[in-house]
Amino acid sequence: MSARPRSQPSTPRFEGDAVLSVRDLRVAFPGAEPVVDGISFDLAPRQVLAVAGQSGSGKSLTAMAIMGLLPHRAEVTGSITFAGTELVGASESVLADVRGAEIAMVFQETRSALNPVLTIGKQLVGAIRANSDASASQAREMAGDALREVKILDADRVLESYPHQLSGGMCQRVVIAMALACGSRVLIADEPTTALDVSVQRDILTLLEQLVRDREMSCIFVSHDLGVIDEIADHVAVMHTGQIVEFGPVRQTIADPLHPYTRELLSHLDSLVGEPAPVPVVPDHQASTDPDRGCDWGHEDCDGDTELFTLPGGRQVRSCLYAPQRYAPTPTMQEVTR
Numbered sequence: 001m002s003a004r005p006r007s008q009p010s011t012p013r014f015e016g017d018a019v020l021s022v023r024d025l026r027v028a029f030p031g032a033e034p035v036v037d038g039i040s041f042d043l044a045p046r047q048v049l050a051v052a053g054q055s056g057s058g059k060s061l062t063a064m065a066i067m068g069l070l071p072h073r074a075e076v077t078g079s080i081t082f083a084g085t086e087l088v089g090a091s092e093s094v095l096a097d098v099r100g101a102e103i104a105m106v107f108q109e110t111r112s113a114l115n116p117v118l119t120i121g122k123q124l125v126g127a128i129r130a131n132s133d134a135s136a137s138q139a140r141e142m143a144g145d146a147l148r149e150v151k152i153l154d155a156d157r158v159l160e161s162y163p164h165q166l167s168g169g170m171c172q173r174v175v176i177a178m179a180l181a182c183g184s185r186v187l188i189a190d191e192p193t194t195a196l197d198v199s200v201q202r203d204i205l206t207l208l209e210q211l212v213r214d215r216e217m218s219c220i221f222v223s224h225d226l227g228v229i230d231e232i233a234d235h236v237a238v239m240h241t242g243q244i245v246e247f248g249p250v251r252q253t254i255a256d257p258l259h260p261y262t263r264e265l266l267s268h269l270d271s272l273v274g275e276p277a278p279v280p281v282v283p284d285h286q287a288s289t290d291p292d293r294g295c296d297w298g299h300e301d302c303d304g305d306t307e308l309f310t311l312p313g314g315r316q317v318r319s320c321l322y323a324p325q326r327y328a329p330t331p332t333m334q335e336v337t338r
């Protein structure tokens, strides 16, 4: 019988050409357990990396940590490097240089991220001038071009509008246009389509896909919805209670989830990717359906504090089933062929 896939200790991907590297990132608030608990990942050029997980799993705090927008009382350790610059502990002026110009963020409630008392034109021109040497008239032209690039046809009217005069989908496009006009290399989109109608959601997803392809941007796409993630992302990091429990290519992860928590998320999936993926049958193990259990395979001598193991081919899973040797069971065909 052939050996089951031998896992390796986790190794970072895309090292060398990563645009953004996160290593052992921890976020804690005073007197409480960490809410982001030692996560690591790399973002490659032109990659769309999804961060999935249910409410409270630490997705938004991870995004905010990258933007340097966490509340002051948050204790942050680990490393976030963007183009060689360390962002954890960086001064406000370093963060201000990176924010907008290099890394931009789109929120679920974009309207609240726009200034209600300034026209879209003033806000776009201000952002462009803050990040370039453009004159006022050049910046105005660049703002119009950026709006047209995000498929806003009546750009002149929108430049004269205030945020409350635009729909939610239009506000999303405006913020994405701002990232384009400022030449950002990374776009962090935190649940950008959750508050939008389904048809508008698709338009925004299509737009993000085009921008990543045409403008060579990279994107971190935060969502609780694996259906939406399936539409847009290359890779997915599944987060649970502040940790990454599974990492891998989206298609493989959805078709063949390794971790019980990923299966739990998939079981709540609606029609976007059809039927929920079937739970894999692993005859030698009693897989727990309780995503809060430390050891998801019920090994008596496992304390549940399992590390993230890397399988051949690069998929990662936090499960003692995939630990090298320690819990080595007789492999199933399914595991061998993974």
Ligand SMILES: Nc1ncnc2c1ncn2[C@@H]1O[C@H](COP(=O)(O)OP(=O)(O)OP(=O)(O)O)[C@@H](O)[C@H]1O
Binding pocket: 029, 035, 053, 054, 055, 056, 057, 058, 059, 060, 061, 062, 071, 224
């Ligand atoms: N300012 C804060 N002070 C204390 N705890 C916080 C703070 N902000 C977030 N948390 C806690 O950190 C945990 C992770 O929050 P986070 O917003 O990252 O979750 P999330 O996965 O993005 O969820 P959602 O999809 O609901 O936004 C939650 O338990 C939340 O209560």
